[in-house]
Amino acid sequence: MNQATVDAYIANQEIQAQQFIKRIKNPFLFRLFMLIKLPMAFLASVKVKEVNADVCEISVPFRWLNQNPFGSTYFAVLAMAAEMSSGMIALMYTQNAKPSIAMLVTNLDASFIKKATGVTTFKCESGKAIREAIQQSVLTGEGRTITCKAIGYSKTGEIEAEFNVTWSFKARTK
Helix, strand or coil: CCHHHHHHHHHHHHHHHHHHHHHHHCHHHHHHHHHHHCHHHHHCCCEEEEECCCCEEEEECCCHHHECCCCCECHHHHHHHHHHHHHHHHHHHHCCCCCCEEEEEEEEEEEECCCCCCCEEEEECCHHHHHHHHHHHHHHCCCEEEEEEEEEECCCCCEEEEEEEEEEEEECCC
């Protein structure tokens, strides 16, 4: 591939990203998206608090359906929300991309600091790094990986969990 391909990708994705953000910020369209594509996130009542080119915040409540036997949010529910905080940014830069971009989680590392007994909000600030990794893949045609940090906070701002989600991106060549 070449720089012209990257420039075409960037021009297309600027338009696609704005449309994606508009759809994701619409509560009805986001819930419909989850019901169709991420039914477990729909059942867990995952919500988008913020999404833009650089940052995404996803919240998940503690409730009966999301609980573990120890009276806190089940770790898999927390992992789903953490992955989604980086995945929304990645999806924004790959959806309807030309050339098409494959994306996949290749690793997940977690640390649980405090019991999650309320709403947990995961914040990922890896938008710039995700964008650069995808652009490098488009330029070279080779796969790129990036590890994104998602930090889960309680309503009071205390850190409850930290996740490192490793994504792989590869521009498809027909």
